[in-house]
Amino acid sequence: MAVVTSISIKRFICSSMNPKIGLSSRSLHLKPREESIRFPINPVQYTSSSLSLKKKYLSKSVIVASIHRAEPEVVTEDTWDEYVLNSDIPVIVEFWASWCGPCRMVHREIEEIANEYAGKIKCYKLRADVEFKIAEKYGVKAVPIVLFFKNGEKSDSVIGTMPKHVYTAAIDKLLTPSS
Structure with missing residues (x-):
């Protein structure tokens, strides 16, 4: 063997x-x-x-x-409502573009976060240069940007390439029950 x-x-x-x-x-x-x-x-x-x-x-x-990795799925205009707005748990969406170098760094951070928070949040990525209607709807003017959603509503955003702790702090805030 x-x-x-x-x-x-x-x-x-x-x-x-x-x-x-x-x-x-x-x-x-x-x-x-x-x-x-x-x-x-x-x-x-x-x-x-x-x-x-x-x-x-x-x-x-x-x-x-074990080789499993929770990699963020791609969300499109067709799946946006189902995956993001109607999700039963909080969602983070990374808006990126194929030509964007810093987006690749954010990909790695979000992939790690998807593994660490598996089952607590859902992670998706959206190509802002292709799905421009959604990007425009949420005021995305530059990439990378990560938007945080809870109960179908945008609750926070992180613009640019940031250290991982910035994303996890926003997620922890998202997961904290509101009083």
Whole structure:
């Protein structure tokens, strides 16, 4: 039985689109801190002409540690009401643009926050350069900007690239029951 021990190798195997190194087409969605999962490597996906490579991986399995990451989903004008305004828990929406360098830094912060606050808030991202009607409706003039919603109403915003604690402070305020 083959055991993948390096986290970088796990990431590489699980994220590779190359069929020569790809695993079976099963998707892995594990809960954080879940022990591990064992699944067979599908030798059919190894299209290399090397017979030894195919034989090497035939009937072996890989043990992969938990790889689940709560990544923010994309929200559009069509899904805005359902995902944001009608949500039963608080929502944060990152407005970004494909050409925006600082937005990439905010992506990482929001992704970490989505993992830390999983189940307490929902995190979404919206391309302001594509979904301009929603951006205009909420007065978004520059990106990145993160808007915070509770009970379908905008309650706060953070403009620009800020340290993570700025976002988490706004979230903690959002999660505090109002008196």
